[in-house]
Amino acid sequence: MKMFRIRKGDNVMVIAGKDADKDVPRKVLKILRKHDRILVEKVNLVKRHMRANPYAQQPGGIVEKEMPIHISNVMVVCPACHKPTRVGYRRIESEGKEKKVRFCKKCNEVME
Incomplete structure (x- = not known):
């Protein structure tokens, strides 16, 4: 898929x-x-x-x-900067678990 x-x-x-x-x-x-x-x-x-x-x-x-x-x-x-952007992936740690999240390539804000 x-x-x-x-x-x-x-x-x-x-x-x-x-x-x-x-x-x-x-x-x-x-x-x-x-x-x-x-x-x-x-x-x-x-x-x-x-x-x-x-x-x-x-x-x-x-x-x-x-x-x-x-x-x-x-x-x-992007919901933060309200501009069309490319999307990147980053791993962040939350509640003791590692999570894969999307982020805006322009403003570096998490898009979740």
């Missing part, structure tokens, strides 16, 4: 693609490890024509939904 430095629930900024001009941090909804893609809220919106499903009580019509983008097109936004 591939390991990425981005996790579900992180705030990310799109740095490449059609949504790159919007400098607004967005939340990661899902990570698709098999395809190196990531699902980010309100990014890469497409319109899909949905058929009505009377059993699930879903109406039909045109629905806008997010589609995945490549994981290399986003950067993690």
Whole structure:
């Protein structure tokens, strides 16, 4: 299984693609490890024509939904300095146990 430095629930900024001009941090909804893609809220919106499903009580019509983008097109936004940054790993000792944590490469703050 591939390991990425981005996790579900992180705030990310799109740095490449059609949504790159919007400098607004967005939340990661899902990570698709098999395809190196990531699902980010309100990014890469497409319109899909949905058929009505009377059993699930879903109406039909045109629905806008997010589609995945490549994981290399986003950067993690640091919660401390609020800037897009690279992520590093560091081992810290807490409560007698060694723990691996992520940290911001710009401001050196722990991101957990």
